[in-house]
Amino acid sequence: MNVSEFLFQIMQVFNKEVIQKKKEENWFMPIFYQLCTDLRTLAKKVDDMTVKEDDDEGETETTYYEQSASYIMEAFRACVSDVRNDPGTSKKVAILNMTNQLFRIYFKINKLNLLKPLIRAVENAQQSGLYDSFSMADKVSFNYFLGRKAMFDAKLALAESSLLYAFRNCPPEYVENKRRILIYLIPVKMFLGQMPKKELLHKYELDQFVQIVEAVRIGNVKKLDEALWRDEAFFIQCGIYLMLEKLRAIAFRKLFKFCSVLMENHMIHLDVFLTALRLQNVTDIDCDELECIIANLIYDGRIKGYLSHQHKKLVLSKKEAFPPLSSIYM
Template sequence: MPLSEIVLSHLQAANSIHDNDWLKAFEHQCGVVAAITKWLQLQKDENWSLPVMHTACVELRLLALQAERIQKKSHSVSHVECLEKAAESLMGCFRICASDNRSSEEMTKRWGMLALINQLFKVYFRINKLNLCKPLIRAIEGSPFKEDFSLSQQVTFRYYTGRKAMFDSEFRQAEAYLEYSFQHCHVQSRKNKRRILIYLIPVKMLLGYMPKRALLEKYDLMAFWPAAQAIREGNSNGLSRAIEKNETFFIKNGVYIMLEKLRMIAFRNLFKKVYHILNTHQIDIQALNVALKCSGVTDADVDETQCLVANLINDNKIKGYISHQHNKLVVSKQNPFPALHTVA
């Protein structure tokens, strides 16, 4: 009987944890989840066991993480092996829940889908297999219960889908998901709010919204402040220093490349300053090159400056064209530097 298997495997896992044998505890917990999968299949018209399934799956992921640390130290096998195996077990439960097409909304096992997806997200992000998230996202987007899952599960789901959208350069979508996650996160969950902001802030910056110092101080995220200041000023060299100073933080949290993408916005802001100083719609490329050198980009020549301007025009960050005959940037007389959130 699956129930006796669940109890036996659970007791074996608990005993292994007591002995600090994390690898064996993980193996026994895999047995727990496998038995629960069988149990769910046998429950044709019930779903009361979903909380048991959720607890077992959370414990499986946590034990996989602990086993991963042991494997990493031993160098004996791939340290992601346990996490990959955990993902397979979680997918077994997910398939049972997703395939329950009973018309009774109250008794369907599909209520367990989002909790499982959030656990799978945590594993896939850990082992860097974000491509596996796409079908899971589609499963929820197409679910009739999309807006009816618990708020905590929706906050977690949007946090991970927001991060996925950010890595896919879908910044508007990333902003919407992460903004929802931040606004609906429990007001006392400062740690989780900070975690969300680590990704929401660079997304907002790419859309042209620079963070306020008070917000960064409140959530201990002042690592972003020097970068934000440099971007406002159009100071590429200052941005490089800001990124280098907090490089460990940015790399650890996976936003280093996002900060590098902000360099183009710094260039755009610098050229906008030149436009206002010269007060003309025909700006000599040489003037832009001088501005670049003054901001610390000493190795840029006129041709490289022209290429940089062309990229900004192509990205709709500048409205205009380059007159190669006269070596000038000719900008639109109406809104030549459109707001970034309107073009991203």
């Protein structure tokens, strides 16, 4: 029996003999939080040290890390089912801490679909007033994970509010945690049209974003592609590379806006945009692909107008042809 299996047994006993039987008490919850943390951490270490051989049938064994989630989830259900709402006795005070434990595991094993009931339980706690009894540390962690999930679900308004809450309420001495939050908050802010300052990026050692921010700000698609390629490994490790790639649409939009201002006309020939792209050394986009890019921008509401395929022109709305990006996601 390895250490993870031993902790699994302890978890089972604790859940059965303490959480479920001590109905009028919850003083032991800090001990339970530490037990969950140790279980999750050690299960991950055992998995990392275990060399798994490929199975002939192509089946993959359930990892200790995944098993740890099932034991924590079992205890989670016991706490959620507690009918008491008094923070002094209710097991529901453990909901947020356990949700954060499970958030960490499900993000790691890429099973974000399992997060929905956890988020719903926290929302119910907010409605019942129990949310105030949760620690600020747990609230910060929850909003950090909730913001990340919302970002991947393209719910940018929720992502911004959650990550911003986490960043503002994370104590300033926890610089690494604030940096981790910014890694996801920065792309969300950029999609909403808000570009971070260089001082902020330098302060939290996020210089990988400097050229990306500059490229999007001036609408330089070539410069954006080069910046993404240069720090590709970092962005992939953080899990934001694919989202940052989508910033090309924002860069195109910015470039087209500059062109419309220079032309001082709401009817712009597509050759104008192609010329602007050629000046950036973007040579792999022809007129047909350009039409697709513009059509997608119009469909997403980032540009107001329509394409005249026959005349090869973009006809912009005379009123707010380039609406604020923040208004699109609200």
